[in-house]
Amino acid sequence: MTIKVEMFYDFLQQCRESKIGNFQQVIVPASTKFTTDGQQQFSPLAEDTTFNLDTYRTIDPLKMLYYYFRERVYPENGKTPKRLIVGAKACDIAAMRVLDKAMDNDDFVDPNYKLWRENTTIVSADCTEICPTCHCTLVGGKPFVTEGFDLNLSRINGNYVMTTGSKKGKELLELIGKNAEIKESDPGDIEKQRKEIVTQLERQNKSYARSGVYEKYRSVDMDSWNDNSKACIGCGACTNICPTCYCLILNDETKGQQFTKVRSYDSCQLSGYARVAGGGTPRPKMYQRFRNRYLCKFDYMKSNFNMIGCTGCGRCTEACAAKIDFREVVHNVDATVANK
């Protein structure tokens, strides 16, 4: 089904005004005081918001909208607002599948996480541009969604082609159909357009080629990790911004009779991360913690969730104070393995 872009924008504004769909909030990628040069950040839609649903991923990961940086988890949230998030990219949708496996599985359900996810409909959109750190194609991803999405938008010639991927997506499409003009027409060759972005990604990341034999990374010499981590200052920006990192700390913030637990993000890059009472820690050196992050993404998460923990968004590289390029490290480590 297709819809004219302006008409879709109008639909979003109507949702924002709660005229349709009972949404309490609509969130879009928009330019803010924190963004520059075409960057965008997820923001609540307002009447005058400048937003672009297409282009490339936001600077902040989608996870920050359903796995909060700091949130009270006991007693849990009674309810969360019904939300519509529009303009998520494939790398974030893939990351959401990793987090879903971690936060909502047979053994464990995080009540807040589940509630936020249940009350949110996510509209993804094909990437129509890439940024310098984008590298989804290096990890088997694509700049457009293939699974795990509700409704997807592919922009072409002033139209959005809408594809549904879930029950929520179908319901949303129905709602759009009732409130705007949608057509069953073919406004252009989406595949060609998608292929063009894939080609751009492949060209950009050519020099970072890797074997993808991640299970061998465990056997890489410590010297190699030491070399690769020399510039790292251990600030933890990479893990906070990573769409699949979910390490948490639980704090007791009890006042009065009701026990209260608050969870916040933690980072395995910080020296105190795994330190126990008495001072012992399994990873006292920076290169050990640095290595842990890479092995977690490519080995441990693969063992635990059958998915690697990198979706190629490149935010860690963008956020790195020491300008360490994640792709370059993986490329170097990979080369060590290949030489064995």
Next chain:
Amino acid sequence: MNNNPYKVIPGEIYDIVQESPLIRTLRIRPERPIPFKTGQFIELSLPDIGEGPFTPSSSHFISDVMDVTIMKTGFLTDHIHQTKKGDRIGIRGPFGSNYPLDKFAGKDLLILGGGCGLAPLRSLFLTLIHEIEKYKSITFLAGAKSPKDCLFKESVEEWRRYSKVKFLRTVDEVPSDEKWSETVGVATVLLKEVKIDPKTSPAVVCGPPIMMKYGTMDLLKLGFREENIYLSMEKKMYCGFGQCRHCVIGEHYACKDGPVFPYSQIKNEEDIWE
């Protein structure tokens, strides 16, 4: 939602036993019974201070009250050592794996512990002697820094009265102002007193990392099998259910897959003794 995994069960400290200068046992009465299996751990909360993982030191046949034996060694435990009878405390759990009692049935069991590592081992031991007829024998080797650091001093004579139990103690050193008539040396020196068949016997080890390491190595040398050596890998088990990742040993979670691991399961991971 009824099953919030972060749920805290309030409880009251009804008694405190000062075991040694640095170690005390809190006796806790939770608002409702907390059934656990020996070897599993709980998260103990001090209101507005924090929480940490501890393994109960009482028998798992008792669930309406619980003993937790804690060494003063950091921020949270300093506060725990300032608690008084009647103070409120919170409990989450139990979490993790337990000692496989079914695998100990009919066997000669060796227990090797040192320092505050005796806490979970006391839970195991009390659970075992509750059904002592199920086991062939129990050899309990306990190490401490000095005589005054020995734990559960009041109970030792009683435990030694069981004909199936051999309970041996050693201390690293005896200061001139203390008396000691038992072995002197690190915990592993007691291993030469072990008379059971290493090929078929299970062994349980818990103590400071260095003791766990050399204890395990010595047990292997004696001929104990890797899969029969059970280690309590107490790491920073922050959340208790395999989410926060602080306790990971490679792809294993100390909190969910452990804390009790057979040595064979984790022997290839790095840094397990840290």
